[in-house]
Amino acid sequence: MITFLDRSTRLIGSRGSRGLAAVRPIPDHLEPPRPREIRRPAPPVRRFHPWIGPLAGVAGAGVIGGALLGGFGSMDAGRLGLLLAGEIVFLLMFVRRRHAAPLPPPLAAVDGPSGVDAPSGRAVAGDDSNGESSFERGVRDIRQTDPRFDPSRFAGYAGMVFRDAQSAWMTRDLRSLRGRVTPEMYGELQAQCDRLRSTRRVNRVERVEITAEITEAWQESGRDYLTAHIGGSIVDYTVDEVDSLVDGSRTIPRDVQEFWTFARPAGFNSWMLSAIQTS
The missing domain is CATH 1.10.287 (Helix Hairpins)
Incomplete structure (x- = not known):
């Protein structure tokens, strides 16, 4: 699998003016919203007037x-x-x-049916005052110049680029990636391929089981940007020229959690891989 020369490096390439993508763990299960307890006033006790x-x-x-x-x-x-x-x-x-004191009016249904909190209209993190998330706003901006843009279809494209990049990495020949990665990214990847070749080592990637999901979308300086979360597992190991194991495992899969960012000039243009971030 594509690895960085410096193990402490988490990002290669460019994400425009944005820094590292936010890594948010996904809970195993989501708890249903708890209904808010409504404290209803006790019925008034009728008392005779003191006089x-x-x-x-x-x-x-x-x-x-x-x-x-x-x-x-x-x-x-x-x-x-x-x-x-x-x-x-x-x-x-x-x-x-x-x-006699009048009875209190019935509680208005401001808390939704059965006491469950109704949407308050307040924006959640990453949303604007109209309830539109930054992702939705980014997709809307991209569609202004490319009405046919479909995030779900692009997720499939991102997964395909990931697999093709691993194949090119194993052969240490990146020519098949030309036109799908930015010149900056191509230079970064080529440098690492050259290092493998100079040490006479080969990185093998097998049993690739990953999914891709678009997590970010935005525009800046006349360019479109998309970030895809690549998650899953692969068997990833390195051998020398006589096929002796140098690093990794031939049988045990390892977890994959990466963010791949793609960019293009706004409009009907080809997307190109511009950054890779490890979690």
Whole structure:
């Protein structure tokens, strides 16, 4: 597999004005969003107004006092009791109707169905105020000069270039890559091929099982840029001129996590590999 002369080097080539691509681990599983607990206010406890009791007492006292003073001298005890009870009930109903607190309005459905948070409209990291991610914005910019551009089709092209580059690397002959890598990248790769040839070593790459996914898209200075994440596994080892193992394993696959950046002049032009970054 293509390796760097300096093991500490993580990037060869150019990504325009951008630095290293962000390496973000992908979780094994995504937890579903947890519904936010809604604390509903307890129903109000109906209490009599503090002055209802004294008012009823005063009313009752007035009636009783009138009776004692002879105002109801001609009224028997039964009628007097009914009159007193009716007057108290009337006062209670009047005050309760006047001072009863209204029920709280039902909660508006601002939190989505079943209490699950609804989209708030706030942009996530890498998004603009309209909710468009930087990747989507980059694809839209590229399509302004190339309406037929399809990120999924380009991912297939990136995977093909990766495999072809490994084949050229094994034969130490990069001529098949001309027209698909920038002059700067071609020079970098040729220097490493020359080193292998001078040390009489051959790098072998077998059982290539990779996938490519476009992770970045942008325009700058009249050029289009795309970065593809290359992930998977390969069997990668180095032998000398008598086929003795020098480095790696002939049987054990190793993990591949790389970012390959392609560039072109904006418009209907060919994409060329401009940078390789290892994670």
